[in-house]
Amino acid sequence: MLQQTQVATAIPYFHRFLSRFPTVEALAAAELEQVLAAWRGLGYYSRARNLHRAARELGAANAGGLPSTARELALLPGFGRYTAGAVASIAFGEQVPAVDGNAARALSRLFCVEGTPRLRETALWELAGRLCRGERPGDLNQALMELGALLCRAETPLCDRCPVRRACRALSHGRVQAIPPARPRRARQSLRLTAAVWIRQRRVLLARREERGLFGGLWELPCSEARGRPDATLRALLGPRLRVGRMLGELKRTLTHRELTLRLYEVSGGRPPATAAPYRELRWVGPASARRLAMSTAMQLALATALRRPLADKRKEALSSR
DNA sequence: AAAACGTGGCA
DNA sequence: TTGCCAAGTTT
Numbered sequence: 591m592l593q594q595t596q597v598a599t600a601i602p603y604f605h606r607f608l609s610r611f612p613t614v615e616a617l618a619a620a621e622l623e624q625v626l627a628a629w630r631g632l633g634y635y636s637r638a639r640n641l642h643r644a645a646r647e648l649g650a651a652n653a654g655g656l657p658s659t660a661r662e663l664a665l666l667p668g669f670g671r672y673t674a675g676a677v678a679s680i681a682f683g684e685q686v687p688a689v690d691g692n693a694a695r696a697l698s699r700l701f702c703v704e705g706t707p708r709l710r711e712t713a714l715w716e717l718a719g720r721l722c723r724g725e726r727p728g729d730l731n732q733a734l735m736e737l738g739a740l741l742c743r744a745e746t747p748l749c750d751r752c753p754v755r756r757a758c759r760a761l762s763h764g765r766v767q768a769i770p771p772a773r774p775r776r777a778r779q780s781l782r783l784t785a786a787v788w789i790r791q792r793r794v795l796l797a798r799r800e801e802r803g804l805f806g807g808l809w810e811l812p813c814s815e816a817r818g819r820p821d822a823t824l825r826a827l828l829g830p831r832l833r834v835g836r837m838l839g840e841l842k843r844t845l846t847h848r849e850l851t852l853r854l855y856e857v858s859g860g861r862p863p864a865t866a867a868p869y870r871e872l873r874w875v876g877p878a879s880a881r882r883l884a885m886s887t888a889m890q891l892a893l894a895t896a897l898r899r900p901l902a903d904k905r906k907e908a909l910s911s912r
Numbered sequence: 913a914a915a916a917c918g919t920g921g922c923a
Numbered sequence: 924t925t926g927c928c929a930a931g932t933t934t
Binding site for chain 3: 913914915916917919920921922923
């Protein structure tokens with residue numbers, strides 16, 4: 591949960607998740623859909639899919655027990671170098687580094703680490719590897735991350751209060767602001783989606799995405815990329831005899847690499863197909879059940895519009911209904 | 913190995 | 924409002 595996510599954001603999810611899946615066995619026994627539902631709104635859903643896979647591998651291999659070395663941990667899905675190092679050092683006391691974004695920034699400044707991204711990466715892990723060879727490698731690793739998060743911050747570092755300011759090479763060289771360099775960001779691609787709002791007997795038609803890529807495994811209003819007229823787009827998805835009515839609303843949402851625009855159209859007509867590629871499943875869902883399904887925040891907002899939930903702040907409402 | 917992958921907080 | 928980043932990993 592902490593991968594690319596601030597601690598404060600993850601905490602409530604963490605508690606709910608652990609009460610829902612208290613053990614590796616419980617997680618392994620659960621359906622992916624339930625795991626994704628518990629992850630709903632947290633983002634980067636591949637983490638939930640990987641964690642679920644890891645639980646199943648562990649259950650099969652050693653009765654749910656975790657391996658205790660970074661080397662073995664790194665074999666599990668979702669465990670990269672950082673996570674494997676963090677678990678090994680913090681939970682098992684292994685003398686291995688764990689360099690997250692915060693630690694990387696703090697180390698970069700302390701030792702004036704510069705150069706190409708690749709060289710810096712190597713240097714940072716090397717430095718962290720030396721530092722963690724003490725009695726409490728887990729504490730060292732956490733202290734480094736904490737230093738980066740609380741004091742050696744990206745925009746406004748608090749060098750006045752830094753306990754290692756006398757050792758900081760970036761500070762003595764006047765390069766604190768220049769290190770580390772901001773990483774280049776790619777421009778966002780716009781993704782325009784046309785979505786079907788098909789309501790029948792108080793239920794809305796939802797679709798489950800395939801388990802990969804954007805929003806993989808999550809439920810949503812059936813939609814596809816807008817090419818040409820909305821009626822043509824939606825008939826290609828749900829059948830040629832579909833009746834496409836008025837537009838019910840539009841939703842814009844910014845993701846890291848996407849500018850998402852979702853246009854909602856009222857549709858009706860006959861019965862939907864058994865399946866609609868590339869979806870894995872179609873299902874009629876009542877509003878109460880919809881609120882419990884695995885769904886992105888974007889789609890929660892869209893659904894709130896589609897079902898015409900009253901109230902100005904649909905965003906807050908959608909989020910609080912988890 | 914560059915690009916994709918969500919969402920929220922903060923200045 | 925906009926940009927940047929967050930206890931990164933996968934393909």
